[in-house]
Amino acid sequence: GELLAWTGEKQSVISPIHLRDGEGRLLPVTLGSVPVGGIPEADAALAAAVGAYDNGRGAWPTMRVADRITCMLDFIRQMVARRSEIVRLIMWEIAKSLPDAEKEFDRTVDYMRATVDAVRNLDNENSRFQIVEGTIGQIRRTPLGVVLCMGPYNYPLNETFATLIPALIMGNTLVFKPPRFGVLLFEPLLEAFRSAFPAGVVNFVYGKGAEIVPHLLESGKVNALTLIGSSKVADHLKKLHPKTNRLRAILGLDAKNAAIVLADADLELAVKECLAGALSFNGQRCTALKMLIVHRSIVDRFLQRFTEELAKLRIGMPWDKGVSITPLPDRAKAEYMMACVEDAVAKGARVVNEGGGDEVETLFRSAVVYPVAEGMKLYREEQFGPIVPVMPFDDIETALDYVITSEHGQQVSIFSTSADDIGTLVDPLVNQVCRVNINCQCQRGPDILPFTGRKDSAEGTLSVTDALRSFSIRSMIAAKQTEPSKK
Numbered sequence: 270g271e272l273l274a275w276t277g278e279k280q281s282v283i284s285p286i287h288l289r290d291g292e293g294r295l296l297p298v299t300l301g302s303v304p305v306g307g308i309p310e311a312d313a314a315l316a317a318a319v320g321a322y323d324n325g326r327g328a329w330p331t332m333r334v335a336d337r338i339t340c341m342l343d344f345i346r347q348m349v350a351r352r353s354e355i356v357r358l359i360m361w362e363i364a365k366s367l368p369d370a371e372k373e374f375d376r377t378v379d380y381m382r383a384t385v386d387a388v389r390n391l392d393n394e395n396s397r398f399q400i401v402e403g404t405i406g407q408i409r410r411t412p413l414g415v416v417l418c419m420g421p422y423n424y425p426l427n428e429t430f431a432t433l434i435p436a437l438i439m440g441n442t443l444v445f446k447p448p449r450f451g452v453l454l455f456e457p458l459l460e461a462f463r464s465a466f467p468a469g470v471v472n473f474v475y476g477k478g479a480e481i482v483p484h485l486l487e488s489g490k491v492n493a494l495t496l497i498g499s500s501k502v503a504d505h506l507k508k509l510h511p512k513t514n515r516l517r518a519i520l521g522l523d524a525k526n527a528a529i530v531l532a533d534a535d536l537e538l539a540v541k542e543c544l545a546g547a548l549s550f551n552g553q554r555c556t557a558l559k560m561l562i563v564h565r566s567i568v569d570r571f572l573q574r575f576t577e578e579l580a581k582l583r584i585g586m587p588w589d590k591g592v593s594i595t596p597l598p599d600r601a602k603a604e605y606m607m608a609c610v611e612d613a614v615a616k617g618a619r620v621v622n623e624g625g626g627d628e629v630e631t632l633f634r635s636a637v638v639y640p641v642a643e644g645m646k647l648y649r650e651e652q653f654g655p656i657v658p659v660m661p662f663d664d665i666e667t668a669l670d671y672v673i674t675s676e677h678g679q680q681v682s683i684f685s686t687s688a689d690d691i692g693t694l695v696d697p698l699v700n701q702v703c704r705v706n707i708n709c710q711c712q713r714g715p716d717i718l719p720f721t722g723r724k725d726s727a728e729g730t731l732s733v734t735d736a737l738r739s740f741s742i743r744s745m746i747a748a749k750q751t752e753p754s755k756k
């Protein structure tokens with residue numbers, strides 16, 4: 270297919286990781302290059318996807334589910350053979366620690382295998398006929414058409430494939446725009462895409478997303494949009510489709526997950542979970558804890574223990590053993606972190622530890638900011654990085670109000686040793702967010718469980734089976750039951 274629809278011009282991919290030369294100067298590292306795509310290349314990719322779908326008559330949408338599974342298993346086999354190369358690229362492109370990059374790869378392969386298992390259990394052409402009130406029906410899960418896929422930089426392989434793979438196996442054809450950070454890692458997979466699936470089924474587009482993606486949507490030829498990214502971008506893009514209301518959107522968007530630590534919480538457990546929740550992969554997870562709301566009676570002790578444990582986290586390069594805090598993907602992100610901290614400090618908060626920027630331009634040492642209050646950037650903005658905003662509360666209503674009045678609605682964590690208190694909080698909270706975590710951090714997995722959000726945090730649900738449903742339509746073949754003819 271049009272896997273590499275581009276004119277020939279290429280641009281360099283620079284790693285956020287800087288290395289020192291012989292004289293101790295920090296130098297950027299060029300990892301390779303990717304095509305510079307534009308509108309003509311995007312048009313060619315879209316035309317290939319539309320052609321391969323062929324209004325549902327193409328080889329892929331009409332292929333038996335069992336045969337699509339065979340193609341997918343072939344792809345998985347080829348992908349597994351390129352593990353070390355892909356893991357290294359994840360590490361170098363987004364500065365994810367080596368163990369986390371390995372986890373990302375392995376989790377993705379597990380997800381794909383689970384998808385194959387789940388697709389066998391969905392309604393398909395082998396499903397049994399049902400007779401309902403004289404109608405004989407066979408339900409079939411059928412594709413949507415052309416799906417435009419975009420993944421995020423923080424899980425460039427895993428979260429991209431969490432939508433791309435289910436969309437693909439359900440018989441859709443794809444136009445895929447890789448993330449800006451996390452683009453080279455797909456190169457070792459191009460040959461596998463090319464050989465495992467029919468021509469035109471998977472089509473990569475490169476170049477400026479802000480130019481290409483609106484153009485693709487304006488064409489009206491995209492049937493579904495899937496994006497893990499910002500709600501602002503998603504809202505803008507959806508409106509560009511000439512039939513906005515007909516465009517199916519499967520979206521994983523912003524979040525501002527809070528942890529509410531009650532006075533009777535197991536403090537050590539709360540510190541451990543909040544630390545991991547706020548700072549795994551530098552806080553660059555949509556599920557990360559972005560606000561810690563701690564009861565005033567324990568907030569000093571909490572901050573002391575939290576900062577003591579934080580001080581033990583190793584800052585460095587992704588290949589350093591036991592590293593936790595690694596560089597951010599670009600200078601702009603580090604500057605945004607700095608601006609968030611400065612804004613809070615100017616409005617009366619302080620940095621409790623010694624967090625802040627570093628001489629390695631993209632490295633930002635985690636900063637614990639207290640007390641964060643309304644009116645500060647950190648109060649509502651999703652600081653997608655290693656800042657830990659903390660605010661005290663006296664009355665549980667204040668903590669609940671923070672969650673209820675938020676524009677986001679993904680998850681929340683509650684820390685308490687009282688079953689009664691937890692019980693009282695769970696019901697109002699589960700109607701505000703889509704996952705309430707009790708005495709543990711917020712997170713996405715296990716991947717067979719639903720993952721979504723309310724308000725500005727998501728549209729549609731992701732999980733192994735939910736994603737298969739999201740990228741298909743439950744159609745049926747029906748006939749009227751007739752009386753057996755009497756001779």
Ligand code: G3H
Pocket residue numbers: 423424428553554555556557711712713714
């Ligand atoms: O960026 C959002 C991811 O879906 C977070 O996933 O909780 O497994 O790290 P995770």
